[in-house]
Amino acid sequence: xxxxxxxxxxxxxxxxxxxxxxxxxxxxxxxxxxxxxxxxxxxxxxxxxxxxxxxxxxxxxxxxxxxxxxxxxxxxxxxxxxxxxxxxxxxxxxxxxxxxxxxxxxxxxxxxxxxxxxxxxx
Amino acid sequence: xxxxxxxxxxxxxxxxxxxxxxxxxxxxxxxxxxxxxxxxxxxxxxxxxxxxxxxxxxxxxxxxxxxxxxxxxxxxxxxxxxxxxxxxxxxxxxxxxxxxxxxxxxx
Numbered sequence: 162x163x164x165x166x167x168x169x170x171x172x173x174x175x176x177x178x179x180x181x182x183x184x185x186x187x188x189x190x191x192x193x194x195x196x197x198x199x200x201x202x203x204x205x206x207x208x209x210x211x212x213x214x215x216x217x218x219x220x221x222x223x224x225x226x227x228x229x230x231x232x233x234x235x236x237x238x239x240x241x242x243x244x245x246x247x248x249x250x251x252x253x254x255x256x257x258x259x260x261x262x263x264x265x266x267x268x269x270x271x272x273x274x275x276x277x278x279x280x281x282x283x
Numbered sequence: 284x285x286x287x288x289x290x291x292x293x294x295x296x297x298x299x300x301x302x303x304x305x306x307x308x309x310x311x312x313x314x315x316x317x318x319x320x321x322x323x324x325x326x327x328x329x330x331x332x333x334x335x336x337x338x339x340x341x342x343x344x345x346x347x348x349x350x351x352x353x354x355x356x357x358x359x360x361x362x363x364x365x366x367x368x369x370x371x372x373x374x375x376x377x378x379x380x381x382x383x384x385x386x387x388x389x390x
Contacts, residue, residue: 196379206318206326206369208379219377255325259379262332267314268373269331276325 163188165256165274173250175283179243183256183274186237190214194259195232195239196270199252207252211259212239246281253278287315287370287382294388295360303355303385305370313372315353317346320367320384329368330355357387365389 169181183195197209210220212230220228224243232239243250254277257270287307295301305315314333318326328337330346343358353372357364370382 198379198381205384206320206371206381208371208381211379221378261373261377262314265373265377266312267316267332268377268379269316269328269371270318270326270379271328271331271337273325273327 163258163272165258165272167254167256167274167277169277169279171277171279173246173279173281175247175281176245179241179246179250179254179279179281181241181254181256181277181279182238183240184236184238185258188258190232190234190237190239194261194268195230196257196259197230197241198255198257198270198273199250200255200276201249201252209241209243209254248281248283251279251281287372287380289368289370289382289385291383292386292388294390295357296390297362298359300356300358301360301387303357303368303370303387305353305355305382306351307372307380307382308351309372309374309380310348310351310353312375315346315348316371317344317353317355318369318371319364320369321365326369360387360389362389 164186166184173179194211196211227244229242257273317330320326367384369384
């Protein structure tokens with residue numbers, strides 16, 4: 162069973178960059194879509210984007226101008242950088258392993274990290 | 284539009300059947316995935332790709348879809364099924380999208 166773990170600063174100043182790393186254990190990163198999701202306190206889930214094992218990315222248009230995802234398959238890690246954060250970026254950030262079914266008409270996240278609450282301070 | 288709409292809250296009597304629905308244009312082209320989230324826990328996938336259950340998910344969970352609507356059905360709801368349920372799909376650009384979530388209360 163693959164295990165994912167988020168790490169990084171839990172407190173970020175407004176206007177600075179939020180940086181998180183997801184470490185993946187017990188599995189290969191090949192052929193998966195490594196995904197970031199966030200959940201503001203008391204609210205629903207928001208899909209941020211994914212990075213494929215070969216480095217191809219796809220981001221939510223709501224954060225596209227501020228986000229960068231990177232992957233290091235030699236270390237079994239991928240990362241999220243979100244620039245110019247505001248209080249609205251305060252959330253629990255989850256990393257997850259994503260897959261598309263053959264034909265591409267479905268997409269799911271079969272393994273999730275436990276989540277990391279990141280608070281943006283003003 | 285890639286938005287997915289869910290009822291905010293649904294209740295069911297213990298042992299009865301409940302259906303949680305999700306509506307959106309993307310569901311006409313792409314299948315829904317369903318996640319269960321209990322308080323202070325990460326979401327867990329419960330159904331994917333039409334009607335597939337990951338190992339460990341009880342067979343009282345099932346899913347279906349027609350047109351722009353996807354449904355998650357729990358047949359014989361148990362107390363441990365009380366949770367938030369999120370539908371999810373993809374849009375035409377391959378981006379993920381989540382519904383707003385449905386809070387299931389088991390009475």
